[in-house]
Amino acid sequence: MGIRDGYQHAAARLGHVLASRGLALVYGGARVGLMGALADAVLEAGGRVIGVIPESLVAKEVAHVRLTDLRVVASMHERKALMSDLADAFVALPGGFGTWEEFFEMLTWAQLGLHQKPCGLLNALGYFDPLLKFVDHSVGEGFVRSAHGSMICVDASPEALLDQLASYNPPVVQKWLDREET
Numbered sequence: 798m799g800i801r802d803g804y805q806h807a808a809a810r811l812g813h814v815l816a817s818r819g820l821a822l823v824y825g826g827a828r829v830g831l832m833g834a835l836a837d838a839v840l841e842a843g844g845r846v847i848g849v850i851p852e853s854l855v856a857k858e859v860a861h862v863r864l865t866d867l868r869v870v871a872s873m874h875e876r877k878a879l880m881s882d883l884a885d886a887f888v889a890l891p892g893g894f895g896t897w898e899e900f901f902e903m904l905t906w907a908q909l910g911l912h913q914k915p916c917g918l919l920n921a922l923g924y925f926d927p928l929l930k931f932v933d934h935s936v937g938e939g940f941v942r943s944a945h946g947s948m949i950c951v952d953a954s955p956e957a958l959l960d961q962l963a964s965y966n967p968p969v970v971q972k973w974l975d976r977e978e979t
Contacts, residue, residue, distance in 0.1 A: 807921035812838025826850030
């Protein structure tokens with residue numbers, strides 16, 4: 798949950814906003830952490846939650862048992878592929894290595910042209926500020942195209958972030974791959 802209560806409050810607020818807008822949550826299916834708090838908030842507000850969790854985590858009893866729909870898959874790779882197929886957009890809340898890895902995989906897939914779905918960061922308490930500075934540094938150093946660096950939607954407000962995601966237009970850059978090539 799992080800060391801500051803503001804992270805959990807931001808997750809709950811996002812959950813309530815998702816439900817109020819009639820948007821379903823697709824996430825990793827666990828009952829723990831900020832994502833568990835997010836799922837609880839969506840459910841509490843009468844929304845729909847689809848969890849996708851690998852068998853290994855179900856066995857460790859971290860699966861959220863009150864979800865609208867819980868899908869158990871064989872592996873983390875299968876989990877990410879199914880979540881990608883089910884989701885219309887991707888949002889990362891403050892988190893650790895797993896959060897970063899999943900977010901950057903979806904962002905990379907967008908960069909490669911495998912999807913055109915928006916990718917956003919809920920920048921609660923400025924959590925992602927150092928990461929965003931690093932993205933700018935990567936653009937400045939010539940490792941990331943400016944158009945690709947600007948693909949990340951960012952806001953501390955769940956409402957404003959969801960508005961950005963809803964109005965997102967992917968950059969027009971040459972596709973590197975077609976989905977059939979992967």
